[in-house]
Amino acid sequence: xxxxxxxxxxxxxxxxxxxxxxxxxxxxxxxxxxxxxxxxxxxxxxxxxxxxxxxxxxxxxxxxxxxxxxxxxxxxxxxxxxxxxxxxxxxxxxxxxxxxxxxxxxxxxxxxxxxxxxxxxxxxxxxxxxxxxxxxxxxxxxxxxxxxxxxxx
Numbered sequence: 001x002x003x004x005x006x007x008x009x010x011x012x013x014x015x016x017x018x019x020x021x022x023x024x025x026x027x028x029x030x031x032x033x034x035x036x037x038x039x040x041x042x043x044x045x046x047x048x049x050x051x052x053x054x055x056x057x058x059x060x061x062x063x064x065x066x067x068x069x070x071x072x073x074x075x076x077x078x079x080x081x082x083x084x085x086x087x088x089x090x091x092x093x094x095x096x097x098x099x100x101x102x103x104x105x106x107x108x109x110x111x112x113x114x115x116x117x118x119x120x121x122x123x124x125x126x127x128x129x130x131x132x133x134x135x136x137x138x139x140x141x142x143x144x145x146x147x148x149x150x151x152x153x
Contacts (some may be wrong), residue, residue, distance in 0.1 A: 036134040044083070045108035048100040054121030068116035070152040075083040081111055083136050095123060101137060105129060
């Protein structure tokens with residue numbers, strides 16, 4: 001009985017070891033370059049862009065502020081600090097999201113303070129630490145290859 005129990009436990013342990021084998025496609029250099037943990041993940045900061053207290057009513061001023069906001073997005077993306085940005089399309093108080101390539105909310109807050117729409121009070125940002133795929137870091141570089149026109153032009 002003890003022998004059979006030992007054999008069963010040994011088989012379970014062996015199966016567990018095989019189930020946790022390494023990914024044959026794993027690229028250690030790329031993982032290190034992108035800052036991946038063992039699961040191919042890292043910490044980012046996600047921002048929800050919400051209506052601010054000073055929404056601009058005048059269409060010309062609103063368009064100018066939007067263009068300045070978009071140029072700031074492009075600057076942050078080019079610096080590698082912002083890896084995902086985009087609006088929601090349902091015209092609700094939460095206007096869009098950012099995913100910052102920083103590990104602390106404090107770093108992300110400092111970056112949000114460079115945004116003209118935040119400075120004007122047209123938008124406010126709700127910041128949250130977020131754990132996601134390190135592959136997102138490469139999204140901006142891929143986007144540059146498929147973007148025919150820049151939204152900031």
